[in-house]
Amino acid sequence: MSNPPFQTVRTTVWAKEVDIRRPIQDLYLGLFNHPLDSVICRSIDNNSIAIVLEKSTTLPEQTLLSGGYCKTASAFRQQLEAILKKNLKLLLTDLSERPVTDIFSEYQPETGNTSLIAVFGAAASQLKHL
Numbered sequence: 001m002s003n004p005p006f007q008t009v010r011t012t013v014w015a016k017e018v019d020i021r022r023p024i025q026d027l028y029l030g031l032f033n034h035p036l037d038s039v040i041c042r043s044i045d046n047n048s049i050a051i052v053l054e055k056s057t058t059l060p061e062q063t064l065l066s067g068g069y070c071k072t073a074s075a076f077r078q079q080l081e082a083i084l085k086k087n088l089k090l091l092l093t094d095l096s097e098r099p100v101t102d103i104f105s106e107y108q109p110e111t112g113n114t115s116l117i118a119v120f121g122a123a124a125s126q127l128k129h130l
Contacts, residue, residue, distance in 0.1 A: 020095055024051065027091055031083060034058045048119045057112040081105050092118050
């Protein structure tokens with residue numbers, strides 16, 4: 001059984017139900033000119049979500065790795081992830097209407113997948129109730 005092409009995250013992270021898979025795919029394609037096979041998103045709790053980007057290895061990385069330039073490919077990936085995290089933070093903040101306080105990421109070269117955890121802070125409207 002395959003995953004549906006889009007997923008709505010239902011959690012109090014979001015002020016409303018939001019389809020976040022397509023915007024993440026579009027962001028990755030726009031930043032790196034690389035289409036992802038799929039994006040999997042799961043709520044962890046009310047303040048965080050897990051995201052998996054399947055087949056996120058870009059063509060420049062593939063070229064470097066196939067040429068045996070593993071250190072250069074690793075350095076390239078670190079820069080790519082810094083750019084991704086910065087832009088993903090802005091996207092998720094916009095979609096959730098809550099600030100993203102941090103994003104943790106891990107790239108698995110064996111599978112080509114990138115795993116991310118986004119941690120959300122309280123929205124301005126929630127701060128009044130604390």
